[in-house]
Structure formats: structure tokens, C-alpha cells
Amino acid sequence: MLFNSVSFAIFLPIVFFAYWFVAQKSYRHQNVLLLLASYFFYACWDWRFLFLLMFSTVLDYFTGLKMSDSQTIARKKFWFWLSIGVNLGFLGVFKYYNFFAQSFADGLANLGFEIHPWTLNVILPVGISFYTFHGLSYVIDIYYDRIKPERNFVDYSVFVSFFPLLVAGPIERATHLLPQIKRERVFDLDRAKDGLRQILWGLFKKIVIADNCARYANMIFNDTADYATLSGSTLLMGAVFFTFQIYGDFSGYSDIALGTARLFGIDLLKNFAFPYFSRDIAEFWRRWHISLSTWFRDYLYIPLGGSKGGTWIRVRNTFIIFLVSGFWHGANWTFIVWGLLNALYIMPSIVFKTNRNHLDVVAQGHYFPTVKELFSVILTFLLTVLAWIFFRADNIGKAFSYISHLFSSSLFSKPTVFPLDIIYLVIGFVVVEWLGRERHYALEGLPMKCPKVMRWSLYYVLIIAIFYFGGEEQEFIYFQF
Amino acid sequence: MKKFLQSLLLFCAIGIVIGEIIVRVFSLSIDVHQFYLDKDHLIKNYPNQMGHMGPTHQWVINKYGEFGYEPQSLENLITVIGDSYIANTMNPPECHQANYLSQLGTGYNFYPSARAGASFIEMMEKAKSLESLHPKYQLLYVHHGDFIESVTEIKRNPFTVQLTLKTGEIKYAKPTSGKVKEAIYNFKFIYFLYRNYLFKLGNNDDATNNRVLLKGKKIDYNLINELLVETGKRYRIQNIVLVFSPDTDPKVIDMAGKNGFHYFQLQTDDYKSWQMPKDSHWSCYGHQEVAKQVAQYLQQQSESIP
Incomplete structure (x- = not known):
């Protein structure tokens, strides 16, 4: 079900x-x-x-x-x-x-x-x-x-x-x-309403964002010619679509889970905190699949010595955590490489002890980030996109083939797959998420500032979008783990 | 809790009104045709109806009360009789079998006559009622499921015409409770949700598609043979041509031949390519391919008669 x-x-x-x-x-x-x-x-x-x-x-x-x-x-x-x-x-x-x-x-x-x-x-x-x-x-x-x-x-x-x-x-x-x-x-009225709102936002993320991005991500990743005929820009589009697919899919699932639990008067642990607005990989991992990251921190990283030892111990423990995390996702070398790649990404901040530089929310209290923040967010996002290619690929060979064709002269050409409607949808989604990034989930509290008519209109728009963009029921990616 | 339920009910009520408006404005739902029982106890459609089949196309009922366009003339006529595959509301009227056949230059006029869920016996009854038009041939598009559906001893189905072999009694189809149905259909949004989500019927107009439901089930060949013998006695079968779909059980086809029916079976190596993506019914392409083979058969028949 x-x-x-x-x-x-x-x-x-x-x-x-x-x-x-x-x-x-x-x-x-x-x-x-x-x-x-x-x-x-x-x-x-x-x-x-x-x-x-x-x-x-x-x-x-x-x-x-x-x-x-x-x-x-x-x-x-x-x-x-x-x-x-x-x-x-x-x-x-x-x-x-x-x-x-x-x-x-x-x-x-x-x-x-x-x-x-x-x-x-x-x-x-x-x-x-x-x-x-x-x-x-x-x-x-x-x-x-x-x-x-x-x-x-x-x-x-x-x-x-x-x-x-x-x-x-x-x-x-x-x-x-x-x-x-x-x-x-x-029974708490506000909690129940909030639960329903979070379920609605989760369904929107899954059905509208994830499932629609999945169509194009699958089309590109499942290319039978081993990506030889696709331009670098098209492959980049495929990787970006998958980046939003997996976020919409898994964070959407988590929102529905949290909202549903709240209807029964139970609060579950927060699992996502707008990870694509992270300024470095360490921040990304504090915001992505939080319940798993903290599980590994508490039951593996700290027992192994955590950050208490010297630099070598910290580096070793970080590699172990990411290796196990990759392996937890599935029995495939792609997940292991994905984990190790993330370990490499995070390594400079572990070595130079800058991994806890960004504990607050990006551009807290402001509508727009600084140029430096924007640059950091985009760079972190692109590194994440690159890592997701390993996560999504069927095998290591395909992942390397994907990346080698991505970084070609055609990277700056016009992509052959460029669905404008989905791109606008994703941009709109990112804007809403940006506006709500200081909350538990994007819609929490956001509509409270508006009159009821506006709030309800927003809910109806989301429901209409779910009906309009919804197709066949698609499984959640994380069910396979 | 009371406040929560009140808000929820109000939200749903407004949502239903908005949904109703959207479904009506964008013709997202399916209009249901009006029908009646004629003097021969057959379910017939009121003539000259049109309705939406979702946002993609409309279905048409012609001046004779049949799905699809009417023939240009009733001279030199061939009837095209069948079930939901021929009623074909899932495709636009341009993709109907009779329409394609009339475009293939066979020199005949084609008269469509079909009802979703019709059994072989119902098709024979239709053929009998159309005899007054003096058709040259009566093409019955069948599958072994249509024969199984015709026998009450195999399974009683009140929604199609059946024959009780023991008594020889014909049991006519009962139209489903019109008033209740009409009331449901009038709530277009509820009906839209029902069709698209609750029972996943999609664009399939035939919820009881026997070709799908009977897949893999055992066939009682003795009863089918008895049915064919009895049909031969009851009806004029000289101008009947059974057009068997590619997935028909070969033993049933063989029996039909042995009982004096003219027949031929549609052939394809890739039956899936004839069918709609989420539905076993024929797509426009499938209908075109079928029509080509039928036209070729008719051509051969006319050449074989001096």
C-alpha cells in the first residue's frame, strides 16, 4: 500500500x-x-x-x-x-x-x-x-x-x-x-491540521515533482546507446532531474509519514531540512536523511572514536561512515562509490575542522543570499548532482560512461531533452522551498500569515496539480532499501 | 475534533464543487449514452447522441442509434457487429471499424452495430434484427469469450443476452438501473474520481471485458459446441462471417467451421501493437490493421463468386 x-x-x-x-x-x-x-x-x-x-x-x-x-x-x-x-x-x-x-x-x-x-x-x-x-x-x-x-x-x-x-x-x-x-x-486541532498540510505537501513533492522529473531522468539514464548519442547538456539535465526526483520522492515520503503520524498525535523525527540549500557537504549531510545520518553518528561514528582522536582517526571514521552508509542503501558498487565520493567531498572540512561552519540556515532572516552564499549553495548542489549519478546508474561502468560523456564539449550545447513545463514547475517548487527553508517543511506556518481564503486556495491549487500531473502510482525509491 | 471535522467537511464540499466545475469545463469526465429496450428486447441507443470520452475525443451515436458514423447508403450493405471492440468509444469515431472499411474501396457500405458487453448470442440477435436491411454479409467480430458468455449453464450474466441450452430459452440483457446510474453520472467529478482512481478503469468503456476476465480459464468445449449447433438451428447463418480476434482459442474456431459458419481469423505477429497502451481494446492502428485484413477477405470472397 x-x-x-x-x-x-x-x-x-x-x-x-x-x-x-x-x-x-x-x-x-x-x-x-x-x-x-x-x-x-x-x-x-x-x-x-x-x-x-x-x-x-x-x-x-x-x-x-x-x-x-x-x-x-x-x-x-x-x-x-x-x-x-x-x-x-x-x-x-x-x-x-x-x-x-x-x-x-x-x-x-x-x-x-x-x-x-x-x-x-x-x-x-x-x-x-x-x-x-x-x-x-x-x-x-x-x-x-x-x-x-x-x-x-x-x-x-x-x-x-x-x-x-x-x-x-x-x-x-x-x-x-x-x-x-x-x-x-x-486530539490537537492545530497539530491535525498541520499533519494534513504536511501530507498534502508530501504528496505534491512525490506526485508532481518527483514522478514528473522521473520520466525525464529515466528517459536519459536508461539510454540504450550508453549515452554516446546524448549531449553533455542533456546528460546534465538527466542528472539534475534525478536530483530533484530523489529529493521529491524521499522527502515527500517523509513529509507524508510525519504528517500521518501527527494525525495520531505522534511526532516523528525530522528527516529532511532543505538539503539543496546547503553551503557545504557537511551541512548537506546534516540536512539529508537526518534520521539515518544521526543513527550512524550515534551508533557507529562516536563508538569508533568520533572526532576525539587525531586527524587520521577522524578521516578514517568519516570514510567508514560513508562506506557503510553507501552500503546500507543497497548491495551494489554504485552505492559504495557514491558513499566514498561523498566522503571525499567532506574530507577537506574534516581535515581543516570546518565541518561545523554552517549550523544555521542559509540567509537566515533574509529573502536573498549573499553572493558568497549563493556560490557555495550552487557549488554544493553541483557536487551533489555529480554524486547522484553513481546512485542512479545501473552499474559502475554506466556511471563512468555517463560522467565521461557529460564532461564533453557538448556540455554547453542546447539539451535535446528540455521539458519547459517541468522546468518551470521545478523552479516554482524551489522558490516555495526557499521561502519556507527556516521551517520544518516549506508550507509549515507559511500560509498562516494569509487569510483563510488564500490558504485554502493554495491547498486547492496543490490538489489540482496533484490530479493534473498525477499518472500511474509510482513506488517510492527508498522502498528498495 | 468537532471543529476539525467541520473544517474537513467544508473543505471537501468546496473541493467537490471546484472539481465539478473543472471536470465540466474541461470535459474531463465521460458522458454516458441513453438507451432503451426495443421491441425485440435488445438494448438499443437513442439515435443522434454525442458525448465526451474524457478530454481527448467524443463518441457519436448515429441516426440509427449505433456507435460511429452511419453508412452513406443502405444499399450493398455489410453489417459490422460486435462488442466494446466495435462500439469502440475509447477511440474517436474516425477510428471505427466500419469507417475504416468504408475507406478501403471495397464497394460496400458498412453499417456498425455494437454494444459493450454483447455476447455472441446478442450479436446473432442483432444480426437477425438487421436482416430487414438485406445485408450481403454480417460480420461478427468475436473471441472465444463471447461464446462462453452466451451460455447460462457456464455462468449467468444478466447484463448480456444468453441462451439456456437445456430449455432453449433466450435470456435477454437487463439494462442496469437507469435512474441510479443517471444520478451518479450527473455528479461528473465523483464519477471522474470513480473511473480514474477507484476502479482504475481508465479509458476502458467495458468494465466487464470478458476477453481479459476469461484469460487462462478452462473452456467447456462441449457446451460451446452445443451453442453453435443450436445457433445454426435458430438463426440464418448463411451470410454470417465470424471474424475471430488473433487471441481466440483455435478449437472454438474449428468448431465454428464444422458447424457451418463462414469465418476467418485475424493474423498478427505482434498483437500488443494493435492494442491500447493500458487496455486490451484495439487502438486506431489496430482497427486499421483489422480493417485491411477484413477488406482483403471480402475482396477474396467477391472474386470467388463468379
């Missing part, structure tokens, strides 16, 4: 009304309802993988309790590593087994040994990377005594399976979400 589907448009109001009108007497009833709704939501993809989700939930719940009750460090360690091992084992089997088997075979083939590895013919369970990371953060936090284990199984299960975040995040923390699940929720 996709957020941008008719079935979700039917599912959400039913759960919403049941939540506030049938199960409103106690938060426990509401949690049971949320759990059933979440399992139904997940089963709509593939009911068989529901058992995997349930198993992962039971495992982490049980090991969490066992760790807490352990009398000795050794027993605590045993339960901790059991949970970590099984969770990563599932992830490894479903997501990475084929990649390692094939890479191993390719490596041997290079040495002159021919083997035919046994590969798994299974589809990737949707959301496995996300709910596994939920579970891992919970178990790690208990192990390091940061939190107490959750003793109510339903509450814990809702923490893992809450349907707005189940399949593509944000990756939540027990310290943030569990307390919200364990308290009475009171």
Missing part, C-alpha cells in the same frame, strides 16, 4: 476515525489498533514477510528484557550479540548475500577460477533496513544502559511497526518515540 495510492486514501481515514472515535478511551486500545493497522498495512505488500517483521520484533523485545535482567556482564553480552547477530544476519541474507556471492565469484574469475555461486532468488522484504535499524538502536541503547527495556509487548511492537515509518523511516529512536507511544494522546 503506497502513500500515494487510492487504497491508502481509504485506509488512513478508517484508521484515523477508529483511533479517535472507537479506541479513544485509552492509549492502550489505541496502540492495539495502531499495531493491527500497521500489520495490515505491511501485509498489503507481502503477508509472508509480516512473519519476519514479527520475528524481529519478538527477538529484540525478548533480548532487551534478557539483557536488563542479566546478572552478569557475560550474559548481557550474550543476549546483545545474539540480537545484533540475528538482525544483521537477516539483513545480510536478504539484502547482501547475492552481492557478496557474486562479487566473490567475480574476484575468483579474475584470478582464473570459474565458480557458479548459489544465489538466493528472493525479493527484498520491504522496509527491512529501516525496522532492523529501529530494533538495533533499541538493543544498543539498552546494552549501554541509556534506556530501560519496554515491558509491554504491544507498545514495543508499535514502536517498531508504526505504519507511517515502517517501510521507509524516519529511523526512530526508542528514547524519542516510545515515551509518546506510552502516554495518553489528546
Whole structure:
């Protein structure tokens, strides 16, 4: 069940009304309802993988309790590593087994040994990377005594399976979400309205921006002649379209998730903060997929020593983080190179300790940026565009072919793919995002300054655009991770 | 909560009004034609109707109450009978089978007569009612699904004409509740949402496209054979030509031949290229290709008769 589907448009109001009108007497009833709704939501993809989700939930719940009750460090360690091992084992089997088997075979083939590895013919369970990371953060936090284990199984299960975040995040923390699940929720009119507004903006980003950019990005990236016949400028257009596609797609998804959760009185972690207005790559990574970046920071970067060691330790840890981050996205060398390229981008600021130079919002309190800010934003954006080529390409060879044809003399020619309507749409979108960049999402608070008639007119315009530009339901890119 | 629901309801109500205006102004919805039951218990359209089929084109019902343009004359006539493939509301009237055939210089006039969801027996009933026009041939565009749909013993379908083989009784199609339908169709925006989003019907005018629904299902050849035998007894089949679609079950075609029907099967190596992108119905290109083959067949027939 996709957020941008008719079935979700039917599912959400039913759960919403049941939540506030049938199960409103106690938060426990509401949690049971949320759990059933979440399992139904997940089963709509593939009911068989529901058992995997349930198993992962039971495992982490049980090991969490066992760790807490352990009398000795050794027993605590045993339960901790059991949970970590099984969770990563599932992830490894479903997501990475084929990649390692094939890479191993390719490596041997290079040495002159021919083997035919046994590969798994299974589809990737949707959301496995996300709910596994939920579970891992919970178990790690208990192990390091940061939190107490959750003793109510339903509450814990809702923490893992809450349907707005189940399949593509944000990756939540027990310290943030569990307390919200364990308290009475009171309907808040402003919060609910804000939730609906954020859902609307998310749908607009996904259906109008991402799906329309996807048409042209796919057309260019799927070129069968290996980009030989496309001009550099056309390839640049393709990369820029993909840059907006992935942002509209994933941040749109996150907006819908956050808005939906807010309808149920729950606040999820913010996942995006206008990353394309970043002045350097370090700022970009503080604004892109925030819940994953902070997860890696807290559970990998800091345990590895973080920034406390010398320059060499910082460089090493940064490379490890970006390598793992790339690998988290998928079992493909393209993601690994994408991660390493970002590590290279960020390296100067790590070495010269300028990575925390831009903690505020660009041109805060002003309509226009300074020339220096504008230049920094454009440069960062272009570096990001270049990195996305690896992320989008089918394989490394194609990515390099794409880049080599991009940087040719035809880079300054007129692109053969130049859909003016979509370009105007993207420019309009960037303007709205720029105006709202100091808020949680572009529309938050922005319409509050206007009279109701203006506000509602804006909503209707967005809805009309969604109907007008909407075509076939398109999956969200991050579902494959 | 009360305030929230009030706001939400008001927002939706205004949204529906805006939607209704947009759908009507830009003709985004689909107009539904008016029909009645004629003296032969067949569902017929009121003549001279026009309506929108979304923003792309209009459907036309001619002065004889049939989808598409009427023939220039009723002399030297061939009827073109079928189901939704021939009613063809998903394409503009220029792309209709009868229109293409009349442009191919066969020397005949072509009279279209079709209804979405019509079974083989309904087509035979239509052919019978058109006998008064003394057609040279009656072309019935069929698929094995149309034969399956004709037999009540296989599955009762009140929305098409069927034959009960045991009793020999013809069960005529019941038009769906006109008043309710009319009321729904009048809310163009709601109907637009229903068609485009709720049931994903897209431009497909035939929600019960038996060619799609029956794909891969087992065929009861004995009952089909009984149907063909019974049809041969009940109707005049001398001037009937069954035009089988390329994906028709070969055994059914063989049976039709053995029961005395004139027939030929449309041929293509790439049937997909004849069909619409999101629909199994024929596109304008598909209709053109079909018409070429039918015209060639008619040419061969006229040459074979001294």
C-alpha cells in the first residue's frame, strides 16, 4: 500500500476515525489498533514477510528484557550479540548475500577460477533496513544502559511497526518515540491540521515533482546507446532531474509519514531540512536523511572514536561512515562509490575542522543570499548532482560512461531533452522551498500569515496539480532499501 | 475534533464543487449514452447522441442509434457487429471499424452495430434484427469469450443476452438501473474520481471485458459446441462471417467451421501493437490493421463468386 495510492486514501481515514472515535478511551486500545493497522498495512505488500517483521520484533523485545535482567556482564553480552547477530544476519541474507556471492565469484574469475555461486532468488522484504535499524538502536541503547527495556509487548511492537515509518523511516529512536507511544494522546486541532498540510505537501513533492522529473531522468539514464548519442547538456539535465526526483520522492515520503503520524498525535523525527540549500557537504549531510545520518553518528561514528582522536582517526571514521552508509542503501558498487565520493567531498572540512561552519540556515532572516552564499549553495548542489549519478546508474561502468560523456564539449550545447513545463514547475517548487527553508517543511506556518481564503486556495491549487500531473502510482525509491 | 471535522467537511464540499466545475469545463469526465429496450428486447441507443470520452475525443451515436458514423447508403450493405471492440468509444469515431472499411474501396457500405458487453448470442440477435436491411454479409467480430458468455449453464450474466441450452430459452440483457446510474453520472467529478482512481478503469468503456476476465480459464468445449449447433438451428447463418480476434482459442474456431459458419481469423505477429497502451481494446492502428485484413477477405470472397 503506497502513500500515494487510492487504497491508502481509504485506509488512513478508517484508521484515523477508529483511533479517535472507537479506541479513544485509552492509549492502550489505541496502540492495539495502531499495531493491527500497521500489520495490515505491511501485509498489503507481502503477508509472508509480516512473519519476519514479527520475528524481529519478538527477538529484540525478548533480548532487551534478557539483557536488563542479566546478572552478569557475560550474559548481557550474550543476549546483545545474539540480537545484533540475528538482525544483521537477516539483513545480510536478504539484502547482501547475492552481492557478496557474486562479487566473490567475480574476484575468483579474475584470478582464473570459474565458480557458479548459489544465489538466493528472493525479493527484498520491504522496509527491512529501516525496522532492523529501529530494533538495533533499541538493543544498543539498552546494552549501554541509556534506556530501560519496554515491558509491554504491544507498545514495543508499535514502536517498531508504526505504519507511517515502517517501510521507509524516519529511523526512530526508542528514547524519542516510545515515551509518546506510552502516554495518553489528546486530539490537537492545530497539530491535525498541520499533519494534513504536511501530507498534502508530501504528496505534491512525490506526485508532481518527483514522478514528473522521473520520466525525464529515466528517459536519459536508461539510454540504450550508453549515452554516446546524448549531449553533455542533456546528460546534465538527466542528472539534475534525478536530483530533484530523489529529493521529491524521499522527502515527500517523509513529509507524508510525519504528517500521518501527527494525525495520531505522534511526532516523528525530522528527516529532511532543505538539503539543496546547503553551503557545504557537511551541512548537506546534516540536512539529508537526518534520521539515518544521526543513527550512524550515534551508533557507529562516536563508538569508533568520533572526532576525539587525531586527524587520521577522524578521516578514517568519516570514510567508514560513508562506506557503510553507501552500503546500507543497497548491495551494489554504485552505492559504495557514491558513499566514498561523498566522503571525499567532506574530507577537506574534516581535515581543516570546518565541518561545523554552517549550523544555521542559509540567509537566515533574509529573502536573498549573499553572493558568497549563493556560490557555495550552487557549488554544493553541483557536487551533489555529480554524486547522484553513481546512485542512479545501473552499474559502475554506466556511471563512468555517463560522467565521461557529460564532461564533453557538448556540455554547453542546447539539451535535446528540455521539458519547459517541468522546468518551470521545478523552479516554482524551489522558490516555495526557499521561502519556507527556516521551517520544518516549506508550507509549515507559511500560509498562516494569509487569510483563510488564500490558504485554502493554495491547498486547492496543490490538489489540482496533484490530479493534473498525477499518472500511474509510482513506488517510492527508498522502498528498495 | 468537532471543529476539525467541520473544517474537513467544508473543505471537501468546496473541493467537490471546484472539481465539478473543472471536470465540466474541461470535459474531463465521460458522458454516458441513453438507451432503451426495443421491441425485440435488445438494448438499443437513442439515435443522434454525442458525448465526451474524457478530454481527448467524443463518441457519436448515429441516426440509427449505433456507435460511429452511419453508412452513406443502405444499399450493398455489410453489417459490422460486435462488442466494446466495435462500439469502440475509447477511440474517436474516425477510428471505427466500419469507417475504416468504408475507406478501403471495397464497394460496400458498412453499417456498425455494437454494444459493450454483447455476447455472441446478442450479436446473432442483432444480426437477425438487421436482416430487414438485406445485408450481403454480417460480420461478427468475436473471441472465444463471447461464446462462453452466451451460455447460462457456464455462468449467468444478466447484463448480456444468453441462451439456456437445456430449455432453449433466450435470456435477454437487463439494462442496469437507469435512474441510479443517471444520478451518479450527473455528479461528473465523483464519477471522474470513480473511473480514474477507484476502479482504475481508465479509458476502458467495458468494465466487464470478458476477453481479459476469461484469460487462462478452462473452456467447456462441449457446451460451446452445443451453442453453435443450436445457433445454426435458430438463426440464418448463411451470410454470417465470424471474424475471430488473433487471441481466440483455435478449437472454438474449428468448431465454428464444422458447424457451418463462414469465418476467418485475424493474423498478427505482434498483437500488443494493435492494442491500447493500458487496455486490451484495439487502438486506431489496430482497427486499421483489422480493417485491411477484413477488406482483403471480402475482396477474396467477391472474386470467388463468379
